[in-house]
Amino acid sequence: MIENAPESTAMADSPSPDMPAAEFRRYGKTLIDWVADFLENPRQYPVLASGQPGDLHRRLPANAPIEGEPMEKILQDFNRDVLPMVTHWNHPRFFAYFSISSSAPGILAELLTAALDVNAMLWKSCPAATELEQSTAAWMLDWLGLPSAWFGMIVDSASSAALQAVVAARQRAEPESRSVGQSGRLVAYVSEHTHSSVEKAAITAGIGRSNVRHIAVDAEFGMSAAALAEAIRLDLSGNLKPFFMAATVGTTSSTAIDPVPAIAAICRQHGLWLHVDGAYGGALGVLPECRHFLDGVDLADSFVVNPPKLMTVPLDCCLFYTRSPEAVRAAFALEAEYLKTDVRGAVDYTDYGLALGRRFRALKLWFVMCYFGREGLAAILRRSLKMAAWLGEQISGSSQFELAAPVNMGLVCFRSRQGDDATRELMNRINNAGMFFVSHTALNGRFTIRVAIGNIRTRWQDVEELWAAISKP
Numbered sequence: 001m002i003e004n005a006p007e008s009t010a011m012a013d014s015p016s017p018d019m020p021a022a023e024f025r026r027y028g029k030t031l032i033d034w035v036a037d038f039l040e041n042p043r044q045y046p047v048l049a050s051g052q053p054g055d056l057h058r059r060l061p062a063n064a065p066i067e068g069e070p071m072e073k074i075l076q077d078f079n080r081d082v083l084p085m086v087t088h089w090n091h092p093r094f095f096a097y098f099s100i101s102s103s104a105p106g107i108l109a110e111l112l113t114a115a116l117d118v119n120a121m122l123w124k125s126c127p128a129a130t131e132l133e134q135s136t137a138a139w140m141l142d143w144l145g146l147p148s149a150w151f152g153m154i155v156d157s158a159s160s161a162a163l164q165a166v167v168a169a170r171q172r173a174e175p176e177s178r179s180v181g182q183s184g185r186l187v188a189y190v191s192e193h194t195h196s197s198v199e200k201a202a203i204t205a206g207i208g209r210s211n212v213r214h215i216a217v218d219a220e221f222g223m224s225a226a227a228l229a230e231a232i233r234l235d236l237s238g239n240l241k242p243f244f245m246a247a248t249v250g251t252t253s254s255t256a257i258d259p260v261p262a263i264a265a266i267c268r269q270h271g272l273w274l275h276v277d278g279a280y281g282g283a284l285g286v287l288p289e290c291r292h293f294l295d296g297v298d299l300a301d302s303f304v305v306n307p308p309k310l311m312t313v314p315l316d317c318c319l320f321y322t323r324s325p326e327a328v329r330a331a332f333a334l335e336a337e338y339l340k341t342d343v344r345g346a347v348d349y350t351d352y353g354l355a356l357g358r359r360f361r362a363l364k365l366w367f368v369m370c371y372f373g374r375e376g377l378a379a380i381l382r383r384s385l386k387m388a389a390w391l392g393e394q395i396s397g398s399s400q401f402e403l404a405a406p407v408n409m410g411l412v413c414f415r416s417r418q419g420d421d422a423t424r425e426l427m428n429r430i431n432n433a434g435m436f437f438v439s440h441t442a443l444n445g446r447f448t449i450r451v452a453i454g455n456i457r458t459r460w461q462d463v464e465e466l467w468a469a470i471s472k473p
């Protein structure tokens, strides 16, 4: 018997210890107002966090409160201590990494998601979550003009999707690997510009870093198909087993596009799993004028699009597709007694990946797709592309700077004609002023500034003022 168990039903029926509904309504309204002000006037905040490492940590008490605190105080502390150390990713002047945005419909969906607190692990654990995931994934395939028969699901990140692809490919190449581990002869191929998440996936899947080949790229940073064919030939002659290849549509450093049709032909010839990383560039296939970016993707074994990057869906939400769900399932499914259901003919998504607990991510994707529609999304994408093209024109027309890569998507890569030190100084000057945030990469071994345009609230004026900041003497 449990000590101190309630003796009367009156005690058992006491109100929930959660925040009372009236208080929730009050602070809910306050916070919705806060978010609306933020979205209406994001430029009131500096894009970059201020402070030094450890500042917030020092300001917070060493231990969590013993007694609960009033919401008023929590919000005060948020505004005073936390907010200044927030880097505003959802800011129209955030041009670093791949800029992202969280649109209003996506934010509202997140509120519902948190309230429902659904775990989308099995169909039975929440049929709506599973079926909305199936439908939104299929809708996106339709918008991108990709095979409708593909299996689609939503995972947290492109990194997790890459891991699922590598493990499924390992399963197909060496089915016994699930029981006894892989042979040590499997070899994976990426380009010099493939996102590091793919190599990390190969390391995590036990392929071994020394079994990941980095294939050379051409002058525009797309993978050389000839170099890939040669690398595979060498590995085959060394009695190794080429099994996995990652091509990219929109590389992180320069939005280069690997020659997917040629790569697909090589993969088919040698039986490699072809994973196409469209985490950034994939969504641009919605635009008829950019649909050719996805040429050859229909030949892939798996494909990834990350809707937070260009589609205004709040982090996190990553679409993972495969033509071979049976390989993914064979790699990941394990039947635990407590997860068995009597439902037949439904998908249990937990069988297709590492995570058991899965957020109801489809809800925000559904809200965003329905609210903007395909044409609304196309207009959002075109706006970013036009701004990037304009900035690219200013740079290529200037005597101070040069473009470091073609501007084919929403990213502008450039450098000072005076060399790496001058480029680095320029980046630091822009970022230290606090009005804009840009990031960098290395292209052909040279320090390069990246300006990624993709936030839904970025205006022409933001980009014009950024150009003024870049070009001011």
Ligand code: PLP
Pocket: 098, 156, 157, 158, 159, 160, 195, 197, 248, 250, 251, 252, 277, 278, 279, 280, 306, 318
């Ligand atoms: N692939 C590309 C092309 C990326 O640019 C990124 C991140 O920016 C990733 C994969 C990894 O994405 P995630 O952060 O969702 O794991």
